[in-house]
Amino acid sequence: MIVIKIGGAEGIGLEAVCNDAAELVHAGERVVLVHGGSHETNTLAEQLGHPAQFVTSPSGHTSRRTDRRTMEIFQMACCGRINKRVVQMLQARGVNAVGLSGMDGGLWRGKRKKAIRIVEDGRTSVLRDDYTGTVDQVNAALLNRMLNIGLTPVLTPPGLSEEHEPINVDADRAGAKTAGAMRADTFVILSNVPGLLRSFPDEGSLIPELARAELDAAIELAQGRMKKKVLAAGEALDMGVGRVILADARAERPIQRALSGEGTVVS
Amino acid sequence: MIVIKIGGAEGIGLEAVCNDAAELVHAGERVVLVHGGSHETNTLAEQLGHPAQFVTSPSGHTSRRTDRRTMEIFQMACCGRINKRVVQMLQARGVNAVGLSGMDGGLWRGKRKKAIRIVEDGRTSVLRDDYTGTVDQVNAALLNRMLNIGLTPVLTPPGLSEEHEPINVDADRAGAKTAGAMRADTFVILSNVPGLLRSFPDEGSLIPELARAELDAAIELAQGRMKKKVLAAGEALDMGVGRVILADARAERPIQRALSGEGTVVS
Numbered sequence: 001m002i003v004i005k006i007g008g009a010e011g012i013g014l015e016a017v018c019n020d021a022a023e024l025v026h027a028g029e030r031v032v033l034v035h036g037g038s039h040e041t042n043t044l045a046e047q048l049g050h051p052a053q054f055v056t057s058p059s060g061h062t063s064r065r066t067d068r069r070t071m072e073i074f075q076m077a078c079c080g081r082i083n084k085r086v087v088q089m090l091q092a093r094g095v096n097a098v099g100l101s102g103m104d105g106g107l108w109r110g111k112r113k114k115a116i117r118i119v120e121d122g123r124t125s126v127l128r129d130d131y132t133g134t135v136d137q138v139n140a141a142l143l144n145r146m147l148n149i150g151l152t153p154v155l156t157p158p159g160l161s162e163e164h165e166p167i168n169v170d171a172d173r174a175g176a177k178t179a180g181a182m183r184a185d186t187f188v189i190l191s192n193v194p195g196l197l198r199s200f201p202d203e204g205s206l207i208p209e210l211a212r213a214e215l216d217a218a219i220e221l222a223q224g225r226m227k228k229k230v231l232a233a234g235e236a237l238d239m240g241v242g243r244v245i246l247a248d249a250r251a252e253r254p255i256q257r258a259l260s261g262e263g264t265v266v267s
Numbered sequence: 268m269i270v271i272k273i274g275g276a277e278g279i280g281l282e283a284v285c286n287d288a289a290e291l292v293h294a295g296e297r298v299v300l301v302h303g304g305s306h307e308t309n310t311l312a313e314q315l316g317h318p319a320q321f322v323t324s325p326s327g328h329t330s331r332r333t334d335r336r337t338m339e340i341f342q343m344a345c346c347g348r349i350n351k352r353v354v355q356m357l358q359a360r361g362v363n364a365v366g367l368s369g370m371d372g373g374l375w376r377g378k379r380k381k382a383i384r385i386v387e388d389g390r391t392s393v394l395r396d397d398y399t400g401t402v403d404q405v406n407a408a409l410l411n412r413m414l415n416i417g418l419t420p421v422l423t424p425p426g427l428s429e430e431h432e433p434i435n436v437d438a439d440r441a442g443a444k445t446a447g448a449m450r451a452d453t454f455v456i457l458s459n460v461p462g463l464l465r466s467f468p469d470e471g472s473l474i475p476e477l478a479r480a481e482l483d484a485a486i487e488l489a490q491g492r493m494k495k496k497v498l499a500a501g502e503a504l505d506m507g508v509g510r511v512i513l514a515d516a517r518a519e520r521p522i523q524r525a526l527s528g529e530g531t532v533v534s
Contacts, residue, residue, distance in 0.1 A: 044343075047314075047315055047316075048314055048315070049314075072348060075347045075348060075351045076311075076343035076344070076347035076348050077343070077347070078347070079346055079347040079350070079351055079366075080342045080343035080344070080345070080346040080347025080348065081339060081342060081343055081347065083346070084342045084346055084368060084370060084425075084433065087368075087370050087371055088370060088427075088431060088432070088433060091370065091373065091427060091431045092430075092431035096372055096373060097371070097372075098367065098371045098372045099346075099367075099368070099370075099371050100365065100366075100367075100371075101351060101354075101366070103351060103354050103355060103358065103366075104354055104364070104365045104366050104367075105363055105364075105365045105418055106358065106363060142416075142418075145412075145416060149409075149412060151372055151409075158351075160355075160358060163359075164355060164358045164359035165355070166351065166355060
């Protein structure tokens with residue numbers, strides 16, 4: 001059982017990822033794919049005259065401002081555009097893919113952050129109309145049923161809040177929760193860097209292996225979105241996943257390379 | 268087993284439709300919902316600077332021009348926006364809804380029309396880059412499996428072509444094929460008129476009942492999009508569906524009213 005998080009950033013070779021995923025499925029492996037949609041959401045939001053905004057927490061953490069309209073745009077980009085593109089590519093490779101958001105079948109249930117403290121121009125305020133949250137529960141039974149009948153799930157945010165609202169959940173961390181709930185052997189997180197770098201952006205400084213105990217220190221080395229991926233790696237291992245591989249999606253055979261140990265292997 | 272087609276036009280009370288659908292599900296009925304997204308697609312296409320275009324066939328039939336970009340917009344509107352809105356409303360009513368396009372799990376497979384003859388300013392030409400098609404096969408086994416484990420499918424175009432391309436399929440007719448493949452007792456087609464009118468737009472001229480044999484003549488009375496609904500009614504009946512009800516989605520309790528015989532009942 002392998003869970004593969006496909007990066008949403010530019011430079012990701014979606015065709016190559018789908019080639020590898022299809023090969024695994026045809027070899028009898030149980031595969032669940034997960035993707036986000038930051039880049040597509042930004043583009044669509046700009047085109048629709050509601051450009052992406054980012055907010056900063058008092059602790060310095062930056063995240064997307066997800067008001068009602070942004071959530072609509074996020075759903076269109078993730079569920080409408082990217083998800084169906086991946087499903088189409090897999091279907092074209094003989095994989096019976098099923099694209100699902102975390103709302104469908106209550107796959108990713110979690111809590112909406114009803115009040116978000118933000119800092120702007122040195123002043124702290126509270127946002128109450130934001131649709132951001134975290135995944136607490138994964139409907140692994142439904143995913144297993146789908147895998148049992150030969151379907152390959154392709155999962156995307158949003159998740160579903162306790163009040164049945166869509167919530168913008170981080171796809172890396174939702175992928176980690178999914179891998180954990182499915183008791184996956186391996187969780188592969190693909191992005192447009194070779195893995196965790198000791199001296200970002202020097203790709204020669206790739207850290208090839210890490211133990212769980214080293215992750216908390218390693219998170220200090222992570223830049224930008226890699227921080228979430230390192231955090232997700234820890235969450236997946238803590239839930240019993242065998243190994244997490246932070247790997248490069250830009251190369252040919254990205255999944256095969258990751259599974260053969262290229263990237264940063266955390267176990 | 269009931270298949271309900273929700274109209275995509277303005278004036279449809281989606282909340283009322285979901286209230287009724289939830290009541291049926293909670294009473295133990297097997298329900299599949301189907302929707303399209305013409306209106307939302309037009310709005311989004313306009314906002315994105317790629318406004319809807321319509322083409323006319325030599326026989327005078329008008330349909331949406333679905334080039335590559337329009338298909339992307341269509342997927343965002345149908346799969347991203349409307350589908351997730353319906354899923355959210357049903358989840359909020361305690362129904363474990365799963366939103367799926369016809370591409371997912373190969374639910375709606377069909378043929379893409381690779382060459383479409385159109386008439387423009389009196390001249391006939393052929394379009395070869397259009398993604399329009401019809402549903403030939405419904406994966407009823409997958410829908411039944413979902414119903415068996417307590418899920419309520421919410422289906423939307425596009426379908427999947429033999430070449431694994433997304434195809435813009437008419438949701439009324441896809442709903443009819445679904446009802447037929449599922450051997451539904453009833454196929455309800457909700458729209459923003461009371462049913463088939465003898466003298467459109469006089470709502471007092473509603474035809475309350477029709478036999479299958481009368482449908483071919485009745486199609487002459489149908490105006491605009493109602494023609495497809497009458498065609499869909501015939502297709503569903505020919506596949507063994509017990510009755511088709513063309514009913515009004517604008518009222519409170521739209522599904523309950525339809526099931527009690529309000530609208531045009533075809534059997």
